[in-house]
Amino acid sequence: MPLNRYSIVLAATLVTAGSATFGVYRVLESTRAQNRVQLRQVLVATKDIPEGSTLSRGILDEEAWPLVSVPAGALASLDSAVGRVTRVAVYAGEVIVPGRLAPVGTGPGLQVKITPGKRAMAVKIDDVVGVSGLIQPDSRVDVLVTLRDQRADGEQVAKLFMSNMRVLSVGTVDRSGPDNRPIIATSATLEVTPMEAERLAVAMRDGTIQLVLRGFGDPDSVATVGATSEDVLLRPRKAPPPPPEPKPVIRRVIVRVPEKRPEPPVAAVVPAPTPV
Known part of the structure; x- marks a missing residue:
């Protein structure tokens, strides 16, 4: 038991x-x-890819990423990306997304570098090795114009009138020579808005254009008043002539005098008879 x-x-x-x-x-x-962790296959760059480059299998790889880390619309297969052109630079390890690529069928060229809403405009520059030889694609420049000011008796004036402009290309080569010497360029293509293109066209017609190279990380624009010969020689500027005195204005004044009406005759007063 x-x-x-x-x-x-x-x-x-x-x-x-x-x-x-x-x-x-x-x-x-x-x-x-x-x-x-839920995983999803994505397409990743295996090396830095400059903008305007055609994607190939040798610079892309398919990887499994956590679903929460996958960007919206990320491409998943090599066949969906090979042959397309990058609109912006893609760095090694980045996921390939449609926003970084030009539309399907677009070939490599300058047009894929232009920001939507802007234009590419070529500017002729002097054949000197100075700053023009050091300017490279994606450099930032200010545009300096020297022309005669018709409002100051034709005196020459230099003025920075466009700031922080992006350089799309320089001459016909986008990089330095094999010995790292600066390339002598005769033209630079700037990215401008339609209104900036109009101002730039007038400046090139009426004056001389020069590009002033900016440093990276310096987005501030400085407003200047321009410089003349007096500023170069450190002379005080001439005071502008006083405005001409306004001409006297002659006004014709018409005074209307009311007509004098004749007074009505006064009736004679007859005295009353004296009572008897």
Whole structure:
């Protein structure tokens, strides 16, 4: 009898332990399922890709990324990207997304570099090795114009009238020579708005254009008043002539005098007869 009782207690203990073990197992499996990361295949650049480059299989790779880290619209296969052209620079390790690529069928060229809403305009520059040879694509420049000011008796004035302009290309080559010497360029293509293109066209017609190279990380624009020969020689500027006195204005004033009306005759007063 005691043996049967012990057997029952032992069996109950084993059942309880098994139930507890199974419960712990279910909890652990549930936790693992919640922590299991969902992956998605994406297309990643294996090296830095300059803008305007045609994508090929040698510079792309398919990788599995956590779903929460995948950008919206990310390309997933090599076939969806090979042959397309980059609109902006793509760096190694970045996911390829449609916004960084030109439309399907677009070939490599300057047009893929132009920001929407802007234009590309060529500016002729002097054949000197100075700053013009050091300007490279994606450099930032200010535009200086020197012309004669018709409002100041034809005096020459130099003025910075456009600031922080992006250079799209320089001459016909987009980089330095093999010996790292600066390239002598005869033209630079700037990215401008339509209104800036109009101002630039007038400046090139009426004066001489020069480009002033800016440093990276210097987006501020400085408003200047321009410089003349007096500023170069450190002479005080001539005071502008006083405005001419206004001519006297002669006004014709017509005064209307009311007509004098004749007064009505006064009736004679006849005295009343004296009573007798």
